[in-house]
Amino acid sequence: MPTETTKSIFWQGVRDGVPFILVVVPFALLFGVVATEAGLQVYETLTFSVLVVAGAAQFTALQLLQEGAPTIIVVISALAVNLRLAMYSAALTPHLGAASLKQRGLVAYFTIDQSYACSVHKFEENPHWGLHQKLTYFFGTVTPVCPFWYGFTLIGALVGSAIPDGLALDFAVPVTFLALISPMLRTPAHRAAAMASVLTSLIFAFLPYSLGLLLAGVAGMITGAQVELMHTRRAEPTLEAAE
Amino acid sequence: MIDKTTLWTVIILLGIGSFGLRFAFIGLIGDRTLPEWLLRHLRYTAVAILPGLVAPLVIWPEATGGVIDAPRLIAAVLTVITGFVTRSVSAAIAVGAASLLSALYLLG
Numbered sequence: 001m002p003t004e005t006t007k008s009i010f011w012q013g014v015r016d017g018v019p020f021i022l023v024v025v026p027f028a029l030l031f032g033v034v035a036t037e038a039g040l041q042v043y044e045t046l047t048f049s050v051l052v053v054a055g056a057a058q059f060t061a062l063q064l065l066q067e068g069a070p071t072i073i074v075v076i077s078a079l080a081v082n083l084r085l086a087m088y089s090a091a092l093t094p095h096l097g098a099a100s101l102k103q104r105g106l107v108a109y110f111t112i113d114q115s116y117a118c119s120v121h122k123f124e125e126n127p128h129w130g131l132h133q134k135l136t137y138f139f140g141t142v143t144p145v146c147p148f149w150y151g152f153t154l155i156g157a158l159v160g161s162a163i164p165d166g167l168a169l170d171f172a173v174p175v176t177f178l179a180l181i182s183p184m185l186r187t188p189a190h191r192a193a194a195m196a197s198v199l200t201s202l203i204f205a206f207l208p209y210s211l212g213l214l215l216a217g218v219a220g221m222i223t224g225a226q227v228e229l230m231h232t233r234r235a236e237p238t239l240e241a242a243e
Numbered sequence: 244m245i246d247k248t249t250l251w252t253v254i255i256l257l258g259i260g261s262f263g264l265r266f267a268f269i270g271l272i273g274d275r276t277l278p279e280w281l282l283r284h285l286r287y288t289a290v291a292i293l294p295g296l297v298a299p300l301v302i303w304p305e306a307t308g309g310v311i312d313a314p315r316l317i318a319a320v321l322t323v324i325t326g327f328v329t330r331s332v333s334a335a336i337a338v339g340a341a342s343l344l345s346a347l348y349l350l351g
Binding site (some may be wrong): 172185205 | 252254267282286288289291293295296302303304305310318319323324329335336
């Protein structure tokens with residue numbers, strides 16, 4: 001392997017981040033369009049994307065706001081969708097925890113699905129990398145992703161009002177959510193969690209203040225954890241044999 | 244129309260909260276590990292919330308006044324199948340949008 005300069009490590013990060021542009025662009029555009037259709041101003045939509053930087057949570061909040069859910073329910077539900085970010089933060093800590101407070105603040109802001117996925121994978125492949133190299137790679141991965149997130153939110157917000165009716169935009173949000181969820185249904189535990197969430201949400205749809213969604217979240221998490229536990233217990237003998 | 248005070252309250256609280264979640268470990272907790280039972284529940288947060296949010300939207304679409312609607316249901320099913328099989332969010336969105344528009348054109 002050739003000697004790795006800081007510059008080459010940065011570009012490795014950029015290269016690994018580039019494919020995600022394909023995911024981020026339509027998602028950001030759609031958020032801009034849907035937010036505009038919901039009555040948000042361009043600067044409100046852009047602020048949303050710049051401050052939150054998490055598509056699924058932004059769509060969740062927007063949907064619940066449109067349904068007239070109470071502020072506290074909107075915030076709790078959207079943050080629940082974002083709880084995975086705390087897991088990413090935990091996973092990055094052994095690698096980047098020694099950075100300065102300012103750097104850790106920046107890392108935290110840029111902790112997104114893509115930077116987490118690329119970095120954790122790469123750091124494990126390159127255990128000889130020092131803190132500086134790891135930080136360089138991490139910031140490389142977000143360089144092609146985040147500007148596209150902001151930029152295409154803005155473009156979506158600007159063109160949003162020009163989109164003709166009859167395109168069934170009401171269903172853009174459900175389709176986006178389904179597209180996000182379905183690749184996550186990798187294990188029986190994930191599928192069981194999703195199923196429990198759907199059933200609970202439909203059964204308790206009559207509850208006011210979107211409380212049914214909170215119940216669905218709790219039911220889904222407990223179901224997922226329990227099914228995982230059942231499978232690990234059953235799989236344990238084989239796991240030990242494999243090790 | 245969304246109330247402006249509510250909107251800005253949500254944007255700001257969500258911004259602070261999301262940063263808080265991202266900063267929680269790397270900024271404050273350091274190398275201490277979380278109990279396994281907590282991690283086990285955290286793993287399922289996204290699949291626990293998002294399906295519950297989307298299910299009523301699919302079954303009782305707003306655009307039809309809450310009446311179940313064949314084109315939207317077909318699009319939903321095809322989106323899920325595509326995402327599940329290809330593991331690609333973009334492919335699922337593309338198939339979902341295309342099937343929704345064609346189903347609306349053909350059946351609508």
